Amino acid sequence: MTEIGPAWRRFKKSKTAIVGLSLSLLVVLSSLLGPIVISNDPLAHSMSSRLEPPSSQHPFGTDGYGRDVFSRVIHGGRVSLAVGFGSIGIGLVIGTLYGMLAAMAGRHIEVILMRAIDVLMTFPTLIMGLVVMVILGRGIFNLVLAIGLTWTPRFARIAYGCTKSLASADFIIATKAIGVGRSRVIIRHILPNISGTIVVMATMWLAAAIRIESSLSFLGLGVSPPTPTWGNILFEAMRYLDRPWLAVWPGLAILITTIAFNMVGDGIRDMTDPRLR
Amino acid sequence: MVTYIIRRALLSIPTVVVVLTLVFLVMRVAPGDPAIAALGQYASQATLEAFRERMGLNAPLWKQYVEYISSFSRGDLGRSMSSGEPISRIVVAVLPHTLILVVTATIIGIIVGVPLGIITAVKRNRALDNAVRVCSLAGVSIPTFYLGILLLLFFSVSIGVFPTRGAGSLGDPVDYANHLVLPSLALGLIKIAYVTRLTRSAMLETMSADYMRTARSKGISEQVVLCKHALKNVLVQLLTVMGMLLVLSIGGSVMIEIVFSRPGLGRVLVNAANQRDYTGIQSVMGVYAVLVIAGNLLIDLACMFVDPRITYD
Numbered sequence: 341m342t343e344i345g346p347a348w349r350r351f352k353k354s355k356t357a358i359v360g361l362s363l364s365l366l367v368v369l370s371s372l373l374g375p376i377v378i379s380n381d382p383l384a385h386s387m388s389s390r391l392e393p394p395s396s397q398h399p400f401g402t403d404g405y406g407r408d409v410f411s412r413v414i415h416g417g418r419v420s421l422a423v424g425f426g427s428i429g430i431g432l433v434i435g436t437l438y439g440m441l442a443a444m445a446g447r448h449i450e451v452i453l454m455r456a457i458d459v460l461m462t463f464p465t466l467i468m469g470l471v472v473m474v475i476l477g478r479g480i481f482n483l484v485l486a487i488g489l490t491w492t493p494r495f496a497r498i499a500y501g502c503t504k505s506l507a508s509a510d511f512i513i514a515t516k517a518i519g520v521g522r523s524r525v526i527i528r529h530i531l532p533n534i535s536g537t538i539v540v541m542a543t544m545w546l547a548a549a550i551r552i553e554s555s556l557s558f559l560g561l562g563v564s565p566p567t568p569t570w571g572n573i574l575f576e577a578m579r580y581l582d583r584p585w586l587a588v589w590p591g592l593a594i595l596i597t598t599i600a601f602n603m604v605g606d607g608i609r610d611m612t613d614p615r616l617r
Numbered sequence: 618m619v620t621y622i623i624r625r626a627l628l629s630i631p632t633v634v635v636v637l638t639l640v641f642l643v644m645r646v647a648p649g650d651p652a653i654a655a656l657g658q659y660a661s662q663a664t665l666e667a668f669r670e671r672m673g674l675n676a677p678l679w680k681q682y683v684e685y686i687s688s689f690s691r692g693d694l695g696r697s698m699s700s701g702e703p704i705s706r707i708v709v710a711v712l713p714h715t716l717i718l719v720v721t722a723t724i725i726g727i728i729v730g731v732p733l734g735i736i737t738a739v740k741r742n743r744a745l746d747n748a749v750r751v752c753s754l755a756g757v758s759i760p761t762f763y764l765g766i767l768l769l770l771f772f773s774v775s776i777g778v779f780p781t782r783g784a785g786s787l788g789d790p791v792d793y794a795n796h797l798v799l800p801s802l803a804l805g806l807i808k809i810a811y812v813t814r815l816t817r818s819a820m821l822e823t824m825s826a827d828y829m830r831t832a833r834s835k836g837i838s839e840q841v842v843l844c845k846h847a848l849k850n851v852l853v854q855l856l857t858v859m860g861m862l863l864v865l866s867i868g869g870s871v872m873i874e875i876v877f878s879r880p881g882l883g884r885v886l887v888n889a890a891n892q893r894d895y896t897g898i899q900s901v902m903g904v905y906a907v908l909v910i911a912g913n914l915l916i917d918l919a920c921m922f923v924d925p926r927i928t929y930d
Contacts, residue, residue, distance in 0.1 A: 356754075455635070456639075459632075459635055459636050459639055460639075461864075462636060462864070462906055462909045462910065463864075463902070463905065463906070463909075464864050464865065464867050464868025464871075465868065466868040466871060466872070467867075467868060467871065467886070467902070467905065470871075470886070470887070470890050471643065471644075471890070471898060471902065473890070474890045474893055474898060475643070475644070547758060551758075551760045554760055554762075554763075555760060555761075555762060555872055558762055558872070558875075559872075559875060559887050559890075559891075560891060561887075561890055561891070574762070574763070574766065577766075578766070578876075581769065581770060581774050581781070582774060584770045584774070584775075587766050587770065588767070588770070591760075591763035591766060591767070594760055594763060595755070595758060595759050595760075595763060598758035598759070598760070599754060599755055599758040602754060602757065602758045603754065606754070
């Protein structure tokens, strides 16, 4: 793993990375603290104030049930971010374990395990998530699991590649030679050496996971209403295309978040890529 | 060479079978009863039993599997569990719309993305490069459906220049093209972003290669060096990542078809998913897999023609 000090100095030099990091913090903080500060209830119906344009009381207007869109976007952020972080976490843990085990499993099992991964990668993440959601049924936890599983093959491939290139390193051969068991080699010697690369990939895929969450919820296969997420707010907005503010703001929330996370991801990648130093 | 192409095509058949097997396993071994999923919680025991019998769900799993693979190879995709319609007929009706959308978007992506990537690599770190980099970062970050909605809101709802829904009829090219503009632009703009980023980094890598320095030191003009020496190598590199772009645009086409209410494979899949129609999902997944594998085969063959370093024997 790279040392934190010099790496941070390189990260700081990139304007994009710093802007991305500040934006990401802003997004995370506003969805963590926003619901405490905002007084409007995201679920409160009000038939007298349906489909109002943006005003000082409702900065993003109100939706078809008279609910405050601003409050829904802020609350929705909590759900969308939680699903994004949670699913990448699941994909990271399962995928890394799978990849490391496959790399150490021995010739035949290794080939079978990795061919399975190749096959899974022929499907776009969105379509895989969609199928898993049909099998599991709707709900936030199932959504986290479904998106997590679609990211598992990608993490597995990275972990496999890194482990493979380490397996022939002298220090691994040496530990094996003194009789250290396979699981101990994986946990104590391989894992610490590949965790840097895996965390970098996780940052880069976080934005994509949030995008898949919003897409699935938009298709009606993710989080069910009335719980707001950026995706299902947009889905409901599609019924009122003559009131564009309903769709523009929640979409912008997704866009700002994914751009911010991608900027951080790019920054970290450039920081760790020795060719760009 | 013809034998090579035939052999490569035959070799992709096992891959298709493996994918179909996996799809079958996931859909059938997974928890959940397809009959209850299709008919609902409150269907009577007798109706459920009749449905299982009609759909062949009572047969042993291996028999269902053999039946699924053999009918798939004959082009028979079974009947939809929700509507009872033959799925092959639905797929044949919508497939052209999806293919036209994906191909048009790819062409837009390449025609705009490749030149942009080359220009920004040559003029690295100038104002244009920075502007394009910001735009392409936004392009790879934006969800396809949000870009679709924005285009729809602006061009169809506010200005009213393009139709909001449907694909038009294939018999009327002008009307069809009119319906195609916004969907293919939404998908195409995102492809431009990806192609630009890929071309730029491939071009930067190529420009620092030894043979480029050699070409320059021979006194060849910069233009010839870029067009003849760099471009060719960059194009080969781009071709190899086209498979990834294909998978990406198939995923994107699902969302675009929903936003623009266009008939297509994606719409069929999402409808099947919302009605928990297991045979429908299984068949459409199979068709997607065949498309991706066929696309990758074409790309491999194209690589073989373009890159003299790859030999076919």
